[in-house]
Amino acid sequence: MKLTHRLLPAAVALLTSAWACGSDTPATFEREVPAQARGVVEISNVNGTIDVTGSDRAAVSVNAQLAADVDHVEVTSSGDHTVVRVQLRPHSHDWGHEETHLRVRVPKDSSLEVSGVSANVTTTGVSGAQRLKSVSGDITAEIGPSDIEVKSVSGSLRLRGKGQPAKLHISTVSGDLELKHAAGDLEATTVSGQATVELDAARSVRLRSTSGDLTFEGRLLRGAEFDAQTVSGDLKVRAASEDGFAFEAASVTGDISDCFNVEAQRTSEYGPGRKLNGSRGTGAGHVRLKTMSGEIELCDRK
Amino acid sequence: MTEQGPKDSVTTLRDLPQGIEPERDLWPQIEARIAGRGVDSAAPAAAGARRRGAPAPLRWLAAAAMVGCVAVGVWIGRSVLPGAAPAPLAPAARPVSGTVQVAWVSDPRYQRAHEALMRSLGAQLAALPPASRAKVMASLATIRQAKQELESALGKDPGNALLQELLVNTYQDEMRVLTDVREASDAGEGI
Numbered sequence: 001m002k003l004t005h006r007l008l009p010a011a012v013a014l015l016t017s018a019w020a021c022g023s024d025t026p027a028t029f030e031r032e033v034p035a036q037a038r039g040v041v042e043i044s045n046v047n048g049t050i051d052v053t054g055s056d057r058a059a060v061s062v063n064a065q066l067a068a069d070v071d072h073v074e075v076t077s078s079g080d081h082t083v084v085r086v087q088l089r090p091h092s093h094d095w096g097h098e099e100t101h102l103r104v105r106v107p108k109d110s111s112l113e114v115s116g117v118s119a120n121v122t123t124t125g126v127s128g129a130q131r132l133k134s135v136s137g138d139i140t141a142e143i144g145p146s147d148i149e150v151k152s153v154s155g156s157l158r159l160r161g162k163g164q165p166a167k168l169h170i171s172t173v174s175g176d177l178e179l180k181h182a183a184g185d186l187e188a189t190t191v192s193g194q195a196t197v198e199l200d201a202a203r204s205v206r207l208r209s210t211s212g213d214l215t216f217e218g219r220l221l222r223g224a225e226f227d228a229q230t231v232s233g234d235l236k237v238r239a240a241s242e243d244g245f246a247f248e249a250a251s252v253t254g255d256i257s258d259c260f261n262v263e264a265q266r267t268s269e270y271g272p273g274r275k276l277n278g279s280r281g282t283g284a285g286h287v288r289l290k291t292m293s294g295e296i297e298l299c300d301r302k
Numbered sequence: 303m304t305e306q307g308p309k310d311s312v313t314t315l316r317d318l319p320q321g322i323e324p325e326r327d328l329w330p331q332i333e334a335r336i337a338g339r340g341v342d343s344a345a346p347a348a349a350g351a352r353r354r355g356a357p358a359p360l361r362w363l364a365a366a367a368m369v370g371c372v373a374v375g376v377w378i379g380r381s382v383l384p385g386a387a388p389a390p391l392a393p394a395a396r397p398v399s400g401t402v403q404v405a406w407v408s409d410p411r412y413q414r415a416h417e418a419l420m421r422s423l424g425a426q427l428a429a430l431p432p433a434s435r436a437k438v439m440a441s442l443a444t445i446r447q448a449k450q451e452l453e454s455a456l457g458k459d460p461g462n463a464l465l466q467e468l469l470v471n472t473y474q475d476e477m478r479v480l481t482d483v484r485e486a487s488d489a490g491e492g493i
Contacts, residue, residue, distance in 0.1 A: 117431065117486075118431045118434070135430060135431065135434050135486040136430070136431045136433055136434035136437075151482070153430070153434055153437070153438055153482060153483065153486050154433065154434040154437035154438065155434075171478070171482075173437070173438055173441045173479050173482060173483075174437040174438065174440065174441045175437075189475070189478070191441040191444055191445060191475060191479060192440065192441045192444045208471065208475070210441075210444055210445055210448050210472060210475055211444045211448065229467075229468065229471065231448040231451070231452065231468055231472060232448065232451075250464050252455060252462070252464060252465060271458075271459055271462075272459075273459075273462070273464070290464055290467065290468065291468075292448075292451065292452060292455065292464075292465065292468050293451070
């Protein structure tokens with residue numbers, strides 16, 4: 001009887017721990033390391049989410065819910081470089097169900113380098129430069145006053161600025177792009193994704209797509225350069241500019257229309273092809289639109 | 303017809319005179335010669351042969367010029383393409399048909415890089431998440447179709463600069479996608 005009493009707590013503890021291990025409750029991980037206010041923070045996670053928030057503290061703090069296939073989370077800080085990396089066990093790349101959710105707070109002026117595979121990436125309140133990459137995960141980012149590079153294979157991109165000028169480099173293969181309230185210099189490329197771009201003040205814009213439609217709405221600064229090109233995707237451009245712009249639109253088989261009553265002309269008497277050339281205002285800026293079979297719509301009003 | 307003479311200094315095309323009359327009318331003499339040849343039975347046949355023969359070299363010249371433009375454009379695009387690391391040597395280029403395709407075969411560095419990326423594409427796609435893999439394959443098919451349509455259109459209109467530019471950029475896009483896929487396949491290492 002005494003023996004039974006002595007063994008009972010041990011048995012309960014054993015059963016409890018066995019239940020805990022067998023349940024779906026993910027393990028949690030928390031760590032904080034000091035970091036420089038303008039340092040570089042590198043974050044990577046394969047599957048799940050990566051949420052990054054800028055803060056006023058000179059520290060990088062990590063809170064994670066770990067999937068079962070996680071070996072460990074590496075958090076190191078050396079000089080101006082901090083690394084947060086979710087390391088999986090070898091040969092555990094099962095692209096389905098195991099998700100690790102990573103929440104990281106970084107000094108708001110940090111330069112951010114985030115890399116995911118199937119992980120969705122979100123950044124908020126970071127004013128340093130951002131390099132965000134994912135294969136199939138979606139990327140949602142708040143654009144600050146610094147440069148940003150966003151790259152995805154099939155994930156969708158939703159980027160929102162605050163009208164502060166920056167250099168924006170964006171590329172996707174099949175993911176859609178939605179960019180709002182950005183400003184400055186934009187270069188965006190997609191193959192089959194749809195790109196919807198709204199810029200508050202654009203100095204240079206270069207958009208390219210193979211089959212995806214490109215839609216732009218915004219204001220061009222004086223002397224702005226705007227180039228957009230597709231093979232079969234449609235081009236819809238509504239670009240306001242106080243000083244106007246010279247425009248050249250060309251299509252091989254697609255239609256060209258505008259909101260200022262200028263007729264597109266045939267490029268040759270016998271072959272296919274249409275072009276629309278002219279100028280609005282003082283013609284200080286340049287707008288060039290080209291497509292093979294897509295339709296072009298150009299307007300100088302937002 | 304001539305409204306003004308040339309200015310002392312010409313800075314733009316607009317500064318040049320808008321029209322200059324020839325010093326003498328050449329047409330009556332040309333017409334007389336044409337009429338004279340019409341009487342000679344051998345002359346029209348020879349002229350016809352010349353007319354039939356003339357476009358062929360012109361076509362070849364146009365095709366060669368186009369091929370040159372495409373090759374140079376691609377070369378420039380390849381040399382500035384971000385992330386397009388030099389690829390290992392590949393076996394001899396596979397034969398491809400079509401005037402525009404020949405331009406690519408004639409650029410050995412592009413061909414080597416493209417061959418290497420295509421050779422490892424299967425393994426790289428296998429390393430991607432399934433949903434992403436399907437989308438990448440669909441995008442590559444889109445690019446292939448775009449290339450075919452552009453090449454077909456260029457076959458009908460070899461001198462079309464817009465088509466040439468779009469084709470060059472489509473080849474660049476294909477290389478970009480292949481490079482991105484290669485980098486993305488290193489799971490956990492980012493794109």
